[in-house]
Amino acid sequence: SQTIHQWPATLVQPVGSPLSLECTVEGTSNPNLYWYRQAAGRGLQLLFYSVGIGQISSEVPQNLSASRPQDRQFILSSKKLLLSDSGFYLCAWTAGVGGYGYTFGSGTRLTVV
Amino acid sequence: GNSVTQMEGPVTLSEEAFLTINCTYTATGYPSLFWYVQYPGEGLQLLLKATKADDKGSNKGFEATYRKETTSFHLEKGSVQVSDSAVYFCALSRYSSASKIIFGSGTRLSIRP
Numbered sequence: 001s002q003t004i005h006q007w008p009a010t011l012v013q014p015v016g017s018p019l020s021l022e023c024t025v026e027g028t029s030n031p032n033l034y035w036y037r038q039a040a041g042r043g044l045q046l047l048f049y050s051v052g053i054g055q056i057s058s059e060v061p062q063n064l065s066a067s068r069p070q071d072r073q074f075i076l077s078s079k080k081l082l083l084s085d086s087g088f089y090l091c092a093w094t095a096g097v098g099g100y101g102y103t104f105g106s107g108t109r110l111t112v113v
Numbered sequence: 114g115n116s117v118t119q120m121e122g123p124v125t126l127s128e129e130a131f132l133t134i135n136c137t138y139t140a141t142g143y144p145s146l147f148w149y150v151q152y153p154g155e156g157l158q159l160l161l162k163a164t165k166a167d168d169k170g171s172n173k174g175f176e177a178t179y180r181k182e183t184t185s186f187h188l189e190k191g192s193v194q195v196s197d198s199a200v201y202f203c204a205l206s207r208y209s210s211a212s213k214i215i216f217g218s219g220t221r222l223s224i225r226p
Contacts, residue, residue: 032212044202
């Protein structure tokens with residue numbers, strides 16, 4: 001069966017420090033991968049998605065970047081964190097071209113101090 | 114463009130009450146529709162889905178019917194439990210290689226014992 005792993009679960013980082021969040025999927029190949037952010041008490045904002053290795057699409061210009069170095073690995077990064085980067089970050093995957101829905105990871109709660 | 118509108122929360126009900134959370138959408142063509150649930154501190158879980166008009170998705174006592182004529186996908190449950198307290202997200206996905214899902218803003222549901 002397919003599983004998705006996301007880590008770390010919580011992270012407290014100072015302003016200006018770098019960030020690396022990792023997400024891996026098991027039990028499938030060539031998944032579509034997504035990074036979402038959920039600000040406190042708010043809805044979900046799509047940050048990046050990828051339909052294949054090395055293919056990254058950005059939905060909103062911001063202080064973050066994403067990479068997909070392997071088929072089932074998706075990384076969210078920042079060189080210098082801002083206070084506004086605080087939030088709950090969710091990775092998700094799906095197979096195929098629609099109708100299946102996403103499977104989400106358990107999320108990373110990032111607090112920038 | 115494509116969008117999802119769901120009723121503002123929070124919604125507070127007594128145990129065993131009837132639940133309706135309204136959701137309407139705007140999309141061209143025939144999107145797939147979803148309800149996701151998020152329990153405190155966790156990622157999102159797919160609750161139910163419908164992929165074509167008049168389909169009814171159901172799971173754990175929850176139901177929603179894809180109504181093309183009213184562009185709606187309202188979530189219902191006949192008798193809620195305290196354990197149903199969570200945030201509920203309505204969402205849609207168009208058929209495409211990217212399979213991006215557009216989420217509503219979420220509705221927080223609290224059930225009193």
